[in-house]
Amino acid sequence: MPQPKPGLSPPTAPPQRYLLRSLGHADVIVDGTSVVWPARSAEELLWYLHAHPQGRYRHDILAGLWGLDDTPATANRFRVALHRLRATLGRPDAVLEERGRYSLHPELHASSDTHALHTALDSSRQSSGPRQQEELLRQALASADGEYLPHLQGEWVEAARTQHRAAVVEGHLTLSTLHCAARECPLAALALVRAAEADPLIGEDHHQRLMVCLTMTRDKYAAIEHYRRYRHYLAAEVGDTPMQDTVDLAERLKADERPCIHSPYVPAGKVLAQQELVQKAPAGK
Template identity: 75%
Template sequence: MTDSVTKGTGRYILRSLGQADVLLDGQSVVWPARSAEELLWFLHAFPDGRYRHDILSQLWGLEDSTAAANRFRVALHRLRAALDWPDAVTEKGGRYRLNPELLAASDTYRLHQALRASRASETSRKREELLRQALASADGEYLPHLQGEWVEQARAHHRAAVVDGYLTLSQMHCAAHECPLGAQALVNAAQQIP
């Protein structure tokens, strides 16, 4: 899937599965500081947003202080500048979140959207098509270059969704008496478990 979003001054694609990357106009974003990239991916993992004190604590292990608040402001400024989009991160009621349009340019967003669409599909053929499309995009570990409790929780969430997708596909094949395909879907589900 190559969906992207055009905002600010360029096209964005967020790849969080496998080799994580952020593309702007087809070029990898060069991060001025690791904290800016970490902030982007942290907010990506929490689409509903987080308060500054939660970001400081969960992402960097810092207590809310003047120095920590300054680190956050600098990282936020650098993130927005690297993406050349002042509204890449929004704040409402003290909660910071990725702009929904930027989030929609993410491979994991499209994965979960396709999984939801497959569950809502009225025909088994369409459901299977959407499941296959979703699972084809689930290639690789979520943010493999990052460590921390927050990213492990996000990995587990994405992995569980993929496993559920394969189990559903297996059940569909078994119901259609396509046992070899059902067995392969079970093998694929098992391969997702570390």
């Protein structure tokens, strides 16, 4: 085997590239290849630590992830899962331990789609201009395709799922507001549709806004159809009915009213009342 020349360091292997996909179809990709997990416990440990970037103690992991007490037998199970996780990802520091607290390496956490989502959302909140904010929101939502870890169950994953879903909804609603202010009605309506798809219980005021947007961009029939689907969802999933404001709005739309604050058909004297209807209606139950 050839030896390196005196004074020269031996060549080092290029760093591995990681991509953690947690939204939609979950996958862990190392240098372009999906990893094959030797045991489900190793994969579960990865995603549990991913959902808790601040780290967790061993007894919290055993209880929260597998419903186990911290005993010698379960501690060994944890050590085996940890070893398999590190070996599968090809780096001993994939999981860090400090004073008994275990956390995913920051580089691995930063390689995930949810990290990209929240980073872009944070940047958009600090943006000074609407167009820059819009671009940042588009970047954030481009990373948000599907439910968080749909193949896993448990209270811990449901809590994380709710958090990430709320972030996606926030992005779509903010994007809709930006498009509405710029009078880009079709884009405003599309963002509202996507917010409602991500979480039908986004708040009844947003469903009212969507009904108005559909009236302006399509026709009253599209708005009434959305109202009927929303009413059916409330009855079937929540056991509730729409607020009276929403019922009244549906009747107004049926009567060919176009209560949009940006519509040329709205008399100037009614703008304030319509702002209260479309933008300040109480949140849905």
